[in-house]
Amino acid sequence: MNKIETKLVSVISDAVKKTFDLDSVEGLVMVEIPRDNANGDYSSNIAMRLAKLLKKKPFDIANELKENLTDDVIDHVEVAMPGFINFWMKKGAIADVINTVFDKGEDYGKSDFGKGEKYLIEYVSANPTGILHLGHARGAAWGDSTARIMKFAGFDPLREYYINDAGNQMDMLALSIEARYRESYGLDFEIPEDGYQGEDVKNVALKIREADGDKWLHAPREEMLAYFKEEGERLEMERIRLDLEYYRCEFDSWISEAKLVAEDRVTKAVAKMEEMGLTYEEDGALWFKSTEFGDDKNRVLRKQNGFYTYLTPDIANHIYKVERGYNKLINLWGADHHGYIPRMQAALTALGYPKGTLEVDLIQMVRLVENGEEVKMSKRTGNAVTIRELCDDVGVDAARYFFLCRALDTQFDFDLGLARSQTNDNPVYYVQYAYARICSILKNAPKYHRQAEYTLLNTAKETDLLKHINEFTDTVNDCAVHRSPNKLCNYAQKLAGYFHSFYGSCKVIDETQPELMNERLCLLEATKITLKNCLELLGIEAPEKM
């Protein structure tokens, strides 16, 4: 809660105590900004919430409370049916936020709300066998922005990428590179049935050829494939990192599955599960009794052929997370993996970790649409549209904004034409335009100075804008708890809207009213700072000109 709301809650709590001799109602007291400001600057529903307890009508409770609701920031109080208590604030009380914004600057909105609680957020985690494509773009932007927001809200998030570099898809990668390598020398070649057809694999082959020439044509095949696997992974990951960087997504930690294997973490995890009696053998395979922990069928850990399934090293991966001191694990998975959640949860439960250790946020499908029709393939490569292509096309700002502004659990169509348009159709430009507009005005305005208090910003437009600026910290905290950057997009959109509306009805630069002008310029500066901080959390640029 911001300063004003905290104040109101305490005034209301005191009034409840005084009027009805009720203690510890703090948790019940809520204050919100009414949609319609004819219902006050702030309002509370406390009378309704006390109705049952006091066995009285909410309207009567509200009227009794009203007598004790006085404070130097409150101008007057009204009661409305069925029992809302509406508050009008003293001039200047709301505008006080301007100085808070000035004091905090680029830290405005930041708080210690999260109390430094550690979270490990794993996302993207695309296999090193191809280029990042559209399917990864939503999760990448979402995870990145969520981590930024959590950090700002005082949590301690770790951004982690899990590299699946030990499964048989890596052998497939090596074979695919071999085929392309042979192709480049005009030899017979065959890409395996489940092999990788992408341009990137061709490029890996060409790079190897560039460095080593035909050396590998004469080397023992085992040796060659081992090298192709290693080099393939290195080059693919290099590319993935560059694409993520371009997309403004940074990671703090990269965990290699192969390394987990090499450090015996996988065998140890299996040994531990066997020791705990969580497994059994059947048909030559090792099974995990996951149904005893909520899964709908038991799962294979080690296949008949002696290799582990995908699940096994991933269990080791999660154990390793906890061993590193993380008790709150968040995974961002594609919706097509939702069936995988119960077995991973079962594993963690079976191993004795408390419920709620792992939370999985599912990313619903994205379709790329242009002129009302789905774009399935990139025109250039014939493969899935890559993040880089998308960003080159519509810009990083628009791409990120489009993915961030919708709730994660709704599938949506990414409208290429709309994202590409640099007009008012495109919501990201609406917000950026507000920022550029403010910068331009401030540049042309006379010098302005901070004041001890602001008492002239009294129109409805000014009050709406001020109240919204006041909500920023709460919004950030709310977005952090719910891991929902889309609400921050919403906030930005509204902030821009309140500004444009204010600007349309109030003349800011007006030398005939210097006191008012100064206050309004301060309001613009506060809006500018808030908007910039907001965009920073979304990973979107705040342009001074456009």
Added chain:
RNA sequence: GCGCCCAUAGCUCAACGGAUAGAGCGUUUGACUCCGAUUCAAAAGGCUGCAGGUUCAAUUCCUGUUGGGCGCGCCA
């Protein structure tokens, strides 16, 4: 068959369990010799898929139902 997600204006989407369900696009109409018109002001447009339930209060929570998407491998 079982499981997960979604359904709100013509379209794309909002709405900590709150008051007359809001924006943008599109449609209609106004506002620049005046701080950036990529803007603003206004009109029109709704049985919030359907049926029950909980609540002082339900778009929101619960149950059922219809429609759409996805998943149910010793693939990763």
